[in-house]
Amino acid sequence: MKRIVITGQGTINALGRNVPETLEAMREGRCGISDLEFQDVERLSIRIGAQVKGYEPEETFNRQQIALYDRFTQFTLIAAREAISQSGLTFSGELATRSGVVLGTSGGGMNTLDENYRSVYEDGKNRVHPFVVPKLMNNAAASHVSMEWNLKGPSFTVATACASSNHAMGQAMQMIRSGMADVMITGGSEAMLCFGGIKAWEGLRVMSKDACRPFSANRNGMVQGEGAAVFVFEEFEHARARGAEILAEVVGFAMTSDAADIVMPSKQGASRAIAGAMKDARMNPEDVAYINAHGTGTAANDKTECSAVADAFGHHADELMISSTKSMHGHLIGGTGAVELLACIMALREGVIAPTIGYEEPDPECALDVVPNVARDVKVDAVLSNAFAFGGLNAVLALRAT
Template sequence: MKRVVITGQGTVNALGMDVASTLNAMAAGTSGISNLDFENVDRLNIKIGGQIHGFDPDAHFTRQKRGLYDRFTEFGLLAADQAIAQSGLVFEGELAERTGVVMGTAGGGLQTQDENYRAVYEQGKNRVHPFVVPRLMNNAAASHISMVHNLMGPSFAVATACASSNHAMGQAVNLVRAGASPVMIAGGSESMLCFGGIKAWEGLRVMSGDGCRPFCATRNGMVQGEGAAVFVFEEYEHARARGAEILCEISGFAMTSDAGDIVTPNADGAQRAMRQALKNAKLNPDDVGYVNAHGTGTTLNDSVETTAIKRVFGDHAHQLMISSTKSMHGHLIGGTGAVELLACIAALTTGMIAPTIGFTTPDPACDLDYVPNTARDKKIGAAISNAFAFGGLNAVIALRAI
């Protein structure tokens, strides 16, 4: 098994349009959650989200290209551009032929679907945009990243609801570990903040109308966000040979299924995923200093995840620093694990432990250290990032300082 390291990262989300601004916002405990602004928002009960305001696609893409891209693809492309630029890699020859892309998304081109359903059903039009299908397909972001950067290796999309990004990155890591590819580009992208996207989630009655407060006794639901994060996963010796700056090592990955309920979280499935990720990484529980929790802000998820963490880490659970950055950038659904990996990398490289903001009242069912409201400065050696999806699909990534 080959070792896998990260040599590039990029992001666009409600906290910032690049990694530096995003991490600065996390360090400051900034909220990127604001009033939503799009067509028919007045018809919604939920009117807040981690929306990227002021984004001008014309500043980044030609009109011809924009005709091919849904908003989630645009986000994915911008994040990939940043990550690849940081890595310093140029894809040509054999490297181009063996490097691929794996992107996670739950909704794919939901903005495109929403716009064209409105045109047909509300406005009575008989024609839709000729590229509706290529724009809305879940693999659109992965495909366009591969085309822009000349990546001809294994490329595909993963759609497993809120675990999509972690699953996608885990599959990319496994391809590098197995020697199938020396480099893989992976992450997640999502843009569900449109009328249909919010209205569908309203039906589940898991959304908060006043903010995301993970692990707090006053929590009353999740808040959606949008954006993307993309990483360059590279075989360790390949990165060393070219003198690349190495951010950290992806030391382990695991995925499990609850095989239980379609929407209710299960502590057994979550704990098995964490245990297996630690075993895969050859880490002991007390090696881990930080857990980026799934932490959605729903009553059930946060208490179940707390229980699972206690089972896995035992007495060390009370020494762990745990946070949910969803409190700041919102829940990016299929893109959320990728944005949250940024916080884990920052903890390993700079010692910045991102906070859980909005935490005002302790909950007896959530009695661990959730780094409430204020970031900390503490260098750690290892971290894990949790993603637990509807459908009972769990994916956990373990990272190590290098």
């Protein structure tokens, strides 16, 4: 089987407008969660989120592009630009036909939906913009990335709620591994911080009104975030032949279904995904030093995830470091696994383990080393990234240092 390496990464999120800013914030344990700013926020009971503050689309895109790009697409294109620039790749000729895009998102063009429902039902207008459908469709971001960079290979979008990005990156990996493509642009994006987006999540009663405190005994719910992270996955020999800088190697992937409940997580399903990723990567439990947890800050997720990790790792679970960066950048739903992969790469390249901030009280049901509040300098060679979604869909990636 072919090997897969990462040769570019890009992001925009509440912690930073690019990768260096984001990693600096993670190293410092900085919180990107603050008061939300958008129309009618005062009508919500949840008024906090990890919002990309001060973002002005006009600084990056022209008027025609803004008419066609929802916020989630804009974020994707910004992150893709950084990642592809770092990779040094130009897509033309045969490489263009052997390169594609697989991205994850859950809500797609939620801001476009919100604005147009408001226009029709609140303002009483009978017309909407002719580009509403191509602007809000979930595959919009993937399509625009393929068009902007001339990517003519397999391109599509994965929508599996909170596991969307990990599923997308896993599919990208498998396409290169199988020989279907040489390069895949992959990751995920979400921009759900609008009135309708928050109002829908309020109904689930899983949202915190004050902070995201994963694994802490006094945790009281998740906090939404927004943004994107995009990576260049490349076949190893292709990257080596052109002298590319290799950030990390993607060595394993597994996905499972709980087949149990639409919202409650299952230890067995999560554990099988974790064990499956290690098996695919030909890793033993003792090879893994760090897990970037799904770690939403809800009572159900955190204790179930810790139990699944303990089940998959056995005695080695006590030696693991496991942290949730959602405590800093919020839960980006379909884009969350992509932003969290940045922390995994930082661990492998820089030996810095991003912390779980907001941790206040130990929870006997989360009795693992959750790297509380302060980043840790530890050299690691192998890591996992967990994503467990509503609908019982689980996706875990395994990475190694190069």
